[in-house]
Amino acid sequence: MRARFYTLDVFTDTVFGGNPLAVFPDASKIPESALQSIALELNLSETVFVYPPVDAKHTRRVRIFTPVYEMPFAGHPTVGCAFALAALGEIPLAGEARIVLEELVGPVPVLVRGDFKKPTFAQLSVAKLPETGPPPPGRTHLAEALSLDPSDILGGMTAPQAISCGFPFLLVPLRDLDAVRRARVRMDQWDSALKSYWAPDIMVFARDAERDGVIRARVFVPGQGIIEDPATGSAAAALGGYLAARESAPSGNFSYLVEQGFEIKRPSIIRLEVDKADGDVTAVRVGGSAVMVSEGMMDVPLPEPTLTK
The missing domain is CATH 3.10.310.10 (Diaminopimelate Epimerase; Chain A, domain 1)
Structure with missing residues (x-):
């Protein structure tokens, strides 16, 4: 046929x-x-x-x-x-x-x-609203898997976290845009630290210090045979849950612009909206052209x- x-x-x-x-x-x-x-x-x-x-x-x-x-x-x-x-x-x-x-x-x-x-x-x-997974491997293991220094990965309230809105991703916040650009997956370290983890696919990201609400992100999906994905809406949805949970306001609508794929010459713009009420995420919307x-x-x-x- x-x-x-x-x-x-x-x-x-x-x-x-x-x-x-x-x-x-x-x-x-x-x-x-x-x-x-x-x-x-x-x-x-x-x-x-x-x-x-x-x-x-x-x-x-x-x-x-x-x-x-x-x-x-x-x-x-x-x-x-x-x-x-x-x-x-x-x-x-x-x-x-x-x-x-x-x-x-x-x-x-x-x-x-x-x-x-x-x-x-x-x-x-x-x-499916954001679901949090088990604690991820420590910063040292993540840094080795991403060819970064442990100091490049944020901690505390902004530490890495695994979240799923239907498909799980490990969200790894980095200290600046330069760290995002330098990230590279080391397959041997990924195999040992992340291959069997609840969320083996990784989104690294950093806020753009000069543009409010703009996030630069990269997504690595070696488990799917794709080293780097140019634009990942399901990861952006998980990111929305991560970011909104850390907004100080308990209720409101929060908007973010996610830039992805620029490092691999497939520039992508993902528009992200999250609703929050009484401290809980109530809706996540992902859009674009x-x-x-x-x-x-x-x-x-x-x-x-x-x-x-």
Whole structure:
């Protein structure tokens, strides 16, 4: 069979920026056995397969695959998928549209802004509020895994912490932007200190001292076969939980702009919003733009029929 797919660059408004994504807008006839092979063939950080929703009140059901495994939730595939469906005219747009995508983590609400077939912005609301994981390895082990000095890693109330909004990340705050630029994963140290940890994938970040609310981040995902990811919405969602929990105000709306991918020449801008009430995080929203890049057809082999005697 032949299956149509599109590629986008997500969390950017410029082709060849952001994080690439492949979307199959109608995957209903693609054999289940081929999904992982297709994701490996395309070899992007994620590939999305779109189906009719299970619940008629929702917009679509989506499945997200890395080249290695299926994910319960991921940010840039969710934003990119909504953007692609709007660009293809499958989501009516007249200023904005609110849709729900069914993912393994649960129903994910997405806001899409733009006009007919011309989306300009998409923003997801996490289905799962931030969950804190077990204590991470100590600063010495983290510094060795990241090719840094222990003094580059902050401590105290701003110490590293593992958080999940559907997919876990170890958030490692660094003292300045220079430390973010210098970070490199040492695979031997990562294998010994983090490979078996609750959150083996790492986001290092630092606040920009000259721009209020701006965070420079890098995400390393060696467990997925990707040394560095250009834009990671699920990690940004976890970061939102981390940052808002440390805001002095017990209630309010907090906004951050996350810059990622600049060190690998895939500049990405992720807009992050967090609501907090009486000290608790009540909502996390991750948004950005995207651009359609290419369209193609893939020849997908059908399974051999089973012969019965």
